[in-house]
Amino acid sequence: MQRLLSLFPFPLLALNQSTPLCRCLYGDACWPTTSDFSSLQSQISRPLIYPIPTASACYPLSSPSENCTDIQTNWHNGTWRAGHPGSMDSTNYESFISRNGSISACYVNTTLGVPCEQGNVPVIGVDARSVSDVQAAVKFAASHNLRVAIKNTGHDFTGRSAARNSFMIWTHHLNNITLNPTFVPEGAPAMETYDAITIGSGVIWNDAYNAVAAQGRMLIGGISAGGSVGAAGGWLQGGGHSAFSPLHGLGVDNVIEIKLVTAAGEYLTANAHQHSDLFWALRGGGGGTWGVLTSVTYQTHPTFPVTTVFFNATATNTTVIKKLFTEFVRIHPALSTASFGGYAIATSTSLNFLYSLPNGTDARANASFDSFFGLARSLAVEGLEIATQETGTYDSFNQWFQSIFQTIPTDGGIVELASRLLPTVLFAEDEYEAFADKLFTVAGYQIIWNFVAGGAVSKVDPDSTGLNPAWRESLVEAIWGVRWNEGATYSEIERMRAWLAATMEQVSAIMPGAGSYFNEVRHETGSLFEPTPKETYFGSHYDRLKEIKDEYDPNGLFIVGAGVGSDEWVDDLNCRRSD
Structure with a gap:
């Protein structure tokens, strides 16, 4: 194992292991011995895995392996990435940024001339093929006080399924x-x-x-x-x-x-x-x-037939798009009543969406958007160009999904997100116009608009599950974020993160106390990006969640960024707070 890991000469974290408050990390004196791992190997059905960064086969630069071409071809393929224990769908979470600003990463863009390092990718783990495999892995991690990362596919906008110098439990092959x-x-x-x-x-x-x-x-x-x-x-x-x-x-x-x-x-x-x-x-x-x-x-x-409305319009005049966006916001309560759902993207120069109506018809779908389409046509004199306005009906949900989403098998990439659940009350007749104006202005160049709440979501007792009750009072999840290219410097990344944090403060001011979706946010180690994560992600349910956490995991074996109980750990989640 030491020989394999030496291929990636990354700096080790220095922890004071005189205190039991800290996890045991790779490179620490307490790290399990070869004999310990041999004992674990005897209890599991498959060989131990040694996850490596996705682009590793393209290094050393002087003699990349034949697999490098395969990696370059599939770099943005989420299904392909899911089959590799060291791959994260959001590729920035394969990298590790230390407190001094240095970056440990392995870039597919080899022209950057940066050496391939382990970054945030766990160093060893169990390829679980059965419940007993998982049990052996968990007991081993607990007995050796290891930092644990649980991963099934690596689709995680916050990087919770990776952790530097950690032990991975990979459930990808539990696929019955x-x-x-x-x-x-x-x-x-x-x-x-x-x-x-x-x-x-x-x-x-x-x-x-x-x-x-x-x-x-x-x-x-x-x-x-x-x-x-x-x-x-x-x-x-x-x-x-x-x-x-x-x-x-x-x-x-x-x-x-x-x-x-x-x-x-x-x-x-x-x-x-x-x-x-x-x-x-x-x-x-x-x-x-x-x-x-x-x-x-x-x-x-x-299953049911699905009627989908496709729309895409652009304008060089931001005011024109804002008018269209405001009408788009206004019609959402009626769309919710009709059981529409879907996805939209608004920028300062465009608005496009894909909304779907179960058990619908083209006529019903078009009628629901009549006022919106009418406004869009009238804005042509002000420079709005409608590129797409059409409806289509699919025989079943799966035909809808396969026809639309299997034709765009592109995932992966560097992205960090902010999000807010938009309360239904802000879509009221006396609120929507001011709300739309402020949101459009604050969120900047792009708003991803997930119309996935309201309707049946709002009819469930908020206390029947541990989910943030804010979901039951909301209509839409709004997301915006930042991207950067491989090789960006620490100062460049921090500048974009600062913009994201600033917009989050501004959006919070528009709707104080609004919740956020735990799966689609940024939580970076050491960040004050979300100052009140307990309330924002879990709402009034946090205290009960913490009680249950303490009952089933009293030692905090399973801790993730911004998760329940994480506030008891320092920023890197490797040591408990002493205060």
């Missing part, structure tokens, strides 16, 4: 899928049945959608390019939204049962009848916090 039209949760009465799908924690949404489509069903899941987001991990634990959440609710509203390994190495079934407190926490309390999920069971729904 079982369909059961009469599923009974453990401990439930025999008459409590669901048409359900049980998926291992390594399954991606595209495979889950295809499995239920064969039975004429659909399920609420993540909508992303290529469908490569993990279906039974952080997506669910953070809340889990979909373009069809206004019809059938969020992921946490559709899960029936969760099986996981806790910090004590116990294999538990959590549902409404067994470990119901943990089941409550798992539904919205944040990924990487409660244990290692091994499988999740969701209820499925009959």
Whole structure:
């Protein structure tokens, strides 16, 4: 192991190991010995893995391996990345920025002339193929006081599935899928049945959608390019939204049962009848916090035809786009009532969206946008150019998904995000105009507009799950962010982060106390980017979540940035606070 890791000459973190308050990291005197790892190897079904940064095969520059071409070709392919333990979908989280501003990374752009280093990628781990593998990994990490990173696909906008000098539990190959039209949760009465799908924690949404489509069903899941987001991990634990959440609710509203390994190495079934407190926490309390999920069971729904409205317009005059954006905001309460959902992007010079109506028709969809389309046509004299305005109907949810999102299998890239859940009250007739103006002005060059709340989401008792109650009072999730190129300097990155933090303050001033989606935010080590993470991410549920956390993980084996209990640890999450 030492020989393999020496290929990446990264500096080691220096910790004072005289105190038991700190995790044991690679390079520390307490790090498990070769004999310790041999003992672990004897307990698991597959060889230990040594994750390496994605671009490693392109180094050394003098003699890259044949795999370098494959890496360059698939660099932005999320499904391909999910199959590599060292790969994160947001590539910036493979890198590590130290407090002195130095950057440890491995760039695919080899012309930068920067050596390939381990960065934020864990150094060793278990490729879990069974529950017993997971249990062995968890018990080993706990007994040696290791920093743990849990990873299924690496789709994480905050980098919680990687950690520098850590031990990885990789669940990517727990990918069994079982369909059961009469599923009974453990401990439930025999008459409590669901048409359900049980998926291992390594399954991606595209495979889950295809499995239920064969039975004429659909399920609420993540909508992303290529469908490569993990279906039974952080997506669910953070809340889990979909373009069809206004019809059938969020992921946490559709899960029936969760099986996981806790910090004590116990294999538990959590549902409404067994470990119901943990089941409550798992539904919205944040990924990487409660244990290692091994499988999740969701209820499925009959599939339906989907009518989709595509629209794209541009203008060089910002005032024209702002007028159109204001009308776009105004019509959302009515769109919510009709069960529309979807995604939009607004910039200072463009507005485009893809909104979908289940069980709809072209006529109904066009009627819902009549006033918006009328305004768009009238703005032509002021310079608005409508590039696309069309509707299309698909026979089923899966046909809709495969036709649109499988044609854009591009993921990956450097991105850091800010987000806010937009309360429904701000869309009222006497509020929307001022609200739209302020949001458009503050958020800057681009707003990603996820219309994934309202409708069925708002009809669920806010206290029935551990999810931030703000979700039940909101209509839209707004996201904006920053990107930079590989090789950007520390000062360049910090300048963009400062802009992101400033806009977050301004947006917070527009809607004080508004919540945020735990899965789509930036939380960088040492950052004051989100000054009140407990309230923003978990709302009034935080105290109860913390009580449950202390019961099932009293030693804090599973700690992630901004997660429940993380405030008891210093910024790098390697040592407990002494105060």
